[in-house]
Structure formats: C-alpha cells, structure tokens
Amino acid sequence: MNNLFLPGQTVYTESTSVPCIIGQFLGGGGQGEVYSAQLSDRTVALKWYFPHYLESDPFLRERLTTAIQSGSPSDRFLFPLELVSAPGVPGFGYIMPLRDPHYSGLIDLMKRRIEPSFRALATAGFELADSFFQLHAKGLCYRDISFGNVFLDPETGHILICDNDNVDVDRGDKSAIKGTPRFMAPEIVCDIAPPSTQTDLFSLAVLLFYMFMMHHPLEGKKEAEIRCFDLPAMTKLYGTEPVFIFDPHDTSNRPVEDYQQNAIEFWKIYPEFLKERFTRAFTDGIHNPGSGRVQETEWRTVMIRLRDAIIYCPHCGSENFYDAEIMKHSGGQLKPCWNCGSHISPPPRIRIGKSTTVMLNYDTQLFPHHIDEQRRFDFKSEIAAVTQHPSNPSLWGLKNLSTEKWVITSADNSVKDVEPGRSATLAPGTKINADNSVKDVEPGRSATLAPGTKINFGKTEGEVRL
Missing domain, CATH: 1.10.510.10 (Transferase(Phosphotransferase) domain 1)
Incomplete structure (x- = not known):
C-alpha cells in the first residue's frame, strides 16, 4: 500500500479545479488510501479509491455527489466536501475535514x-x-x-x-x-x-x-x-x-x-x-x-439525564449514579459504590421544572436546556455553575452565568435579585416569589445550596433537595 501518491503531488477538485497538494500518507484499507492534503489555506483529508473497488461499487460517485449536495448534517461528520481527480491517475477520490489526532x-x-x-x-x-x-x-x-x-x-x-x-x-x-x-x-x-x-x-x-x-x-x-x-x-x-x-x-x-x-x-x-x-x-x-x-x-x-445523574463516591471519588427508582424500593438508599463498596448518601440536587433533576457536584454546570424547554439539547453555553466560597471552602454555591436575572426568596422572606455574573447565598427554607423587600447580591459572593432553596431562573423554577 502507500503507492498511489507521493507527497507534493497535485489533485484537483472536480467542481472548481482548485489544486489540492498531497501530504502525509495516513492509512489505507480495502477501498483505497487516505492522505492529509492542503486545499488553499486549509488542511484536509483526502480519500482516493482503488480502481478495482470502483468496479465493485458503481453507484459510489452518485452517492458522494448526493452527500456533497446535501451538505454535512453537523460538524461531527467528516463529510465529503468535494470530489477530486488527477490527470493521468485512474479513478477519483474526495476531500473531507481532517480528524484531530487526539480523537x-x-x-x-x-x-x-x-x-x-x-x-x-x-x-x-x-x-x-x-x-x-x-x-x-x-x-x-x-x-x-x-x-x-x-x-x-x-x-x-x-x-x-x-x-x-x-x-x-x-x-x-x-x-x-x-x-x-x-x-x-x-x-x-x-x-x-x-x-x-x-x-x-x-x-x-x-x-x-x-x-x-x-x-x-x-x-x-x-x-x-x-x-x-x-x-x-x-x-x-x-x-x-x-x-x-x-x-x-x-x-x-x-x-x-x-x-x-x-x-x-x-x-x-x-x-x-x-x-x-x-x-x-x-x-x-x-x-x-x-x-x-x-x-x-x-x-x-x-x-442528558445520565450526565445529570452522576454523583461521586465520597470515599474513592468514583462516578456513580443517582437512581430514583432504586431509592423508591430501598427505603431511600442508593446502591453502594460500584468501585469500593462504600455507602453513598443521596446528594444535594436541584429539581428544575417538573421533570429535570440535576446532581449538585463540585463540577456541576447548568445549560440552557435545563431551564428552557424551547432550547432542547443546548450545550452552547453555561447558565449556572456550582462554585466554592472563596474564603470558606466548606460552602458551595451557584453562580449565575446566564444573561437572565434570577430571583430567590430566603427563609426570612427577604427577596434577592441575582444578576448575571453574581452569586447568591441560599439559606435553608428559601422559597420562590415572596412579596417582600428586594436585596441585591454583591458580585463575588458564593451561594450556599441548602435543602428547600428555590430559585427563579427567569422562566423556570428550581428547588434544591436532599
């Protein structure tokens, strides 16, 4: 194998005749060979088919043309971009995005x-x-x-x-x-x-x-x-x-x-x-x-629910899962840690809306899809993250990373606006939407997440539970 092209050889896109310079041989198989290549200022991958394979798949060119015209469904597909051919070389190939080597x-x-x-x-x-x-x-x-x-x-x-x-x-x-x-x-x-x-x-x-x-x-x-x-x-x-x-x-x-x-x-x-x-x-x-x-x-x-159900064993640090169905039939007990066998207590968690429950771990993040059903499966940006108090490491809180104002109501019926970029202290018994005085939460404060705390994320209510 590795005998179809040498580095520096040129193939051309069939639709626009743009030159594509062959680079490093990346691998091959029964269909053909794959190389890195330079297309203008972009590094791409090039797959070139063996002539004998083309004889066994007479509709290949038609399928590739359909795929190119359709366009890639998402950037997760290394989808065909252009058909390529070369003067004096039998067959053809196509170029596609180059895979990052850490995959x-x-x-x-x-x-x-x-x-x-x-x-x-x-x-x-x-x-x-x-x-x-x-x-x-x-x-x-x-x-x-x-x-x-x-x-x-x-x-x-x-x-x-x-x-x-x-x-x-x-x-x-x-x-x-x-x-x-x-x-x-x-x-x-x-x-x-x-x-x-x-x-x-x-x-x-x-x-x-x-x-x-x-x-x-x-x-x-x-x-x-x-x-x-x-x-x-x-x-x-x-x-x-x-x-x-x-x-x-x-x-x-x-x-x-x-x-x-x-x-x-x-x-x-x-x-x-x-x-x-x-x-x-x-x-x-x-x-x-x-x-x-x-x-x-x-x-x-x-x-997504599986991601949100992850909890960490306090003894060995292994990932486990919060399982509400198991707790229903075990008197509120979670399964022991799969790795070390230690008992795991049900963790703090936040219930958002009617059906979303997210475990509140040290690395928990909330995304737009957590609080807005119209933005399903949206991981583009965080809207909240669990944070540690800068001067009291035993206190953990929730920072507003969204563009929406949150509103929380504490046990003493005081109401606080949590502006974007700020954090809120959530004390035990905090509830949502009490009609009392409003207090600003200063930038840099941590939020203590306690049972019963309720948060208004602008559109959706959340409640911290144990």
Missing part, C-alpha cells in the same frame, strides 16, 4: 486502551444520537453504524463520524454496504429488508450498548454454546432467534459468569432509566422494528 477510535475503548469517564461516555452517547438524528432528518441513512466509523475524544466525549461515503438516501439501493456483522438489524441479517433509518436505530442501540456495557446485547449463553461461529450460527444468533441477554421475560440467553463478565458487572452500575431503554431496544425493537425501536430523541434525553 481515538471506539476500538480503543473496547480494548481498554482509553478509559473515558462516565460523563464522557454519556456525552458521546448524546452526540451520537444527535448526529444520526440530524442525518436522518435529511432523508439519509448511514447504513454501517459500528466501531470502525466513530472516533471519540476520551477527555470530553465529543465524537467524530467517518466513512460517510456509505451514506445513502433512506431505503436507497445504490450502495453495496448493508452493515457490519454484529451491528446489523435482524431484518437485514435475514435479508428481508434493506438498510434504512429504522435499521440505523438498531445499529445505534447496539453501539451504545457496547460503549456502556463493553459487550454485545445478544451474546449470552447462546453465543457461549456455539462451537463453530460460522454464517448459519451468526444468522441464528443475530437474525432468526435473537434474545436480549437481559430480557426480563426470557432468561435463556443470560451472560455467562466469568466468560461474559463485562455485561454482568456494568449492567449493575447504571440507573434503571438507561436499562429500561436498552431493554426496549432489544425486545420490542427486535420484534416490532417499525414502532418498537428507541428513537434518537429518546436517546438524547436519556443521555
């Missing part, structure tokens, strides 16, 4: 070469669901959601999606790609339906399950008993007789102790609302693919 492939996650936090994983889950929602909204389906096509920033959880040359119109028939084994929906495995946005939803659920459980959702006892993992065995396991390993009504495919331990251990860690979505994805989502699959918007909501 790692999801294969690295599966092999434990990177260890992102639960917050980073939840962020990645949100961004995946949001990205494929944007793609599907354009009438396109990805067809091949799998490990090999997603990159992850292990620190932040931000994701990038590559190999977008397999993107096709929904239920289109101009691609030879049906998916990657283990990720394809049962109806594709059984060859009774083409790839579509609905089959993308199944593949997305498999990918998310892998990310959080480090295991495949259908590989339990039935997989462990297979002696020859050939095509008929795979068709049965993933196509004709798929059974979720945690199906509440069918225990025939439970994970095997020691052999499939990842699934067993990770499943215990997560809150019930996440496990419920996975259960539906691989029960109703298998038997009723038209209506039973978890939609992208549901995954987005779940992943």
